[in-house]
Amino acid sequence: MPSSVKALGQPRSSSPGMVPNTCCCTSAAVRRRLPVLAWLPNYSLQWLKMDFIAGLSVGLTVIPQALAYAEVAGLPPQYGLYSAFMGCFVYLFLGTSRDVTLGPTAIMSLLVSFYTFHEPAYAVLLAFLSGCIQLAMGFLHLGFLLDFISCPVIKGFTSAAAVTIGFGQIKNLLGLQNIPRQFFLQVYHTFRSIGETRVGDAVLGLVCMVLLLVLKLMRDHVLPLHPEMPPGVRLSHGLVWVATTARNALVVFFAALVAYSFEVTGYQPFMLTEETAEGLPPVWTPPFSMTTCVYHLFSLASENNYRIDANQELLAIGLTNVLGSLVSSYPVTGSFGRTAVNAQSGVCTPAGGLVTGALVLLSLAYLTSQFHYIPKAALAAVIIMAVAPLFDTKIFRTLWRVKRLDLLPLCVTFLLCFWEVQYGILAGALVSLFLLLHDVARPGTQVSEGPVIVLQLASGLHFPAVESLREAILSRALEVSPPRCVVLECTHVCSIDYTVVLGLSDLLQDFHKQGASLVFVGLQVPVLRVLLSADLQGFQYFSTVEEAEKYLRQEPGTQPYHISEDSLPEHKVALLKA
């Protein structure tokens, strides 16, 4: 999982053909919008070979996954395939990363399932509308909004979604029927009807899971191909590589074969997939009038879990969704798992998507009638194995060790997501924001007491912090008798606003009234400029704490700096002694 996050987070890591955009003006702007222009002119045969292999690998992964995710979304299986090819073609032109693949994902399918009510038209409309919103966000450069969704929130959300999706497949794995979709009801009814487990489904499902697990472990431990290996070793290595990479397709094919054999004998021990409409998807105009679900899209739009070059990625995903809606796609996004497959297969450019897309279209054209024989238990195994890595158990331990406070947004998101996904994310994001604002509004201070109090601000000083700072200073310095002088150390303050200026001005007056002094130390130039321009009564500043303390102890020969606003140079302070 971390590795796939990395892969998604690396659109800028230049692949051989990705020329860094060092030249400026229009051509650079066009190239930034159409990254294809950067790598296509340098395309080579070697890259073609690598891209072909990678595209094939991804294609053999996406076909069984798409069929399975359609079930998660509550749609007929072919809708998964309808959603799986447009992203490949669009990303070819607009993609900023060679690794990322767009298509149906488990989490997006879960989100879609809340709004489809088993009616594909809603899902297609959803794709169109969310595509429009994503395009608008991309064009308006609103991608920065995603910066405000912190990592713990994303982790909490994906972990909760993994549990929800994974548990939702237990019923298919065991052949249980009439289980409701709502998570808590599902848990209750699944355990209640565990006695009705169908032996055939359960055995097949578990076998598929074990097979997938073994192949995955082999995949992780197989040695990379090496030119110096003897041909025999290379061949066997290559075979293992193909089998393990295309393991989803293999397992589903094996399961379908078993089911077909039983079908021929006239006895069917497995729950099979619904009948699939044959052929390519119908091209149509989405039903614009059904706007009941517009509201929910804002939550959808913020739930994508890639994080980089957000605006261009939003454009790519948005266009995919809008064009996809014309061919009956439901909303798609970047897939963690297949992006990792892509990277591991050594993809060089987004051109690998062409192969993937073609493979999906071919399967739609020629294989749809065979999909009926795929047992649901096999698809459930595919889904469970795909979402299992998304449940990140380590994150709880890591956060406990690294930053305990971040467990709060994580747990809030994780727990609330079981109740209602968008509330979970919203609540988590708000908790994150609250922690952030608390940091800003109550900055740490280091106080060294003495005849003169030295108070050092640990970070910046923004308007919500000024009243609490004022109270802290007043209670320490002026609410004791006799009143004490204060040195305010502002090295870490890089800018201040008018509310802060006003608060400091009030403070200076408070000190003046009580016959004590408040002096400033370590002011950065922009801060000094603002304070000088505000013409504060009794404003005195020194370059070091020692000097300030000396002055406040009224030792002779120490005077605060006097400087006029006009004489402040741009980048450094030419401090003049008065």
Added chain:
Amino acid sequence: MPSSVKALGQPRSSSPGMVPNTCCCTSAAVRRRLPVLAWLPNYSLQWLKMDFIAGLSVGLTVIPQALAYAEVAGLPPQYGLYSAFMGCFVYLFLGTSRDVTLGPTAIMSLLVSFYTFHEPAYAVLLAFLSGCIQLAMGFLHLGFLLDFISCPVIKGFTSAAAVTIGFGQIKNLLGLQNIPRQFFLQVYHTFRSIGETRVGDAVLGLVCMVLLLVLKLMRDHVLPLHPEMPPGVRLSHGLVWVATTARNALVVFFAALVAYSFEVTGYQPFMLTEETAEGLPPVWTPPFSMTTCVYHLFSLASENNYRIDANQELLAIGLTNVLGSLVSSYPVTGSFGRTAVNAQSGVCTPAGGLVTGALVLLSLAYLTSQFHYIPKAALAAVIIMAVAPLFDTKIFRTLWRVKRLDLLPLCVTFLLCFWEVQYGILAGALVSLFLLLHDVARPGTQVSEGPVIVLQLASGLHFPAVESLREAILSRALEVSPPRCVVLECTHVCSIDYTVVLGLSDLLQDFHKQGASLVFVGLQVPVLRVLLSADLQGFQYFSTVEEAEKYLRQEPGTQPYHISEDSLPEHKVALLKA
């Protein structure tokens, strides 16, 4: 105006009797909740004299103002007086400042006017409900929420309110009739029917305004009483002091006298105040069932414009409103103008409020039948002179000079407040928050280019900033050829969260892949501890930029520090060379 803000902002400036709460535990807690316990035991005859004079001054100001503000709120004049005494008594016990006086204010009356529909019952309910909300906020210590309303927002709001209120009195000043209440319509209709000005009202109104202005100027320039003055001079000074301090009462009394004289002659050239119900207010239970206006209260609750010791002040105002609603008060808050009068009259403790409250009750008991003779133009003059100082023209100039960016929330609030007050404040607060979050999400950096890039963070590093920082570093260091090394100077970073840690870890991997280095300099102990606990691959840090640069230029003898997390002392880093 600045002086009255100061006075409101000074609850902690200890008056002679306000003992600083240096002792702790329960007695201190009780004393913080009931500040009266701190000053009452030390009450002296000298204070009694000063408080009596100040209470009288405030009383003579509040009676005419209360009658006038009731008009602003769209209520019969006696409701202003009903609202004017409870705050005096409550603040006596709960008040943290000797200067502040609670009662009807122009701005609160404007806000109330939007929800009363000329039906006093709504206004009384509003007092009860807003009191409950304020009490709840005070008990839950939600006063910190007011920290997030910045000064420019408050200034924009009060300035817009001053214009709205002041312009709303032009019709009374000129004797115009049938002018709608909505601001823009009011402006239009006032100018359209300017030809229907009634001479009597206009002359009286202008005379009252000139009188008030002259008396105010005299007040500002009269010499303070001095014990060494000869008795004759002291007497005349005293008279001037009384006349100028009670100028509102004087002018209203004079205008009423003129109107009464005309009434006796049988010709009435002035619009007079509506008939006033006689006697003390009826004590009743507020109509709990009318909850239509609950929604609007949240905006009301945040519109109070005092800023200090917010929780205790909220308790005092909340209790005043709740108890006030039992005697037909409409919502009250701290008054800028009368707080200034109080301070200038030399008040020593909140006991001055007793005199003010008694005066209001006496006027209600014995003067209400005379209120009918007060011309509306005279009250309009009182209002206009009271709100004129709230319109702060200097703030635009000051902000232009000191901090131009803060003009944005100011102008947004100021302009939108004419359309709808709560939208204005909400929009202004959001703009403030947005500027704050922008500062946090896009912190400034200082970059010094060279063979090694040194990037200094100007302030803290929070999660929304990490992606943009990463992009900035990648585009400078790794998207050029050959890749360059980076020194990240973190002196000003005092804490980091897990999202930042993850972003830095990704960055380190990016650098590692390209064969370049990213090293850290100037890490504060808490930050270093978090980074060490996260076990980042390739994490290296130095104490100075020079050392880091030397190491990156691969000069011999320079090594990054190595230190284990366990050996980190609590307050300083014992750095060990590897």
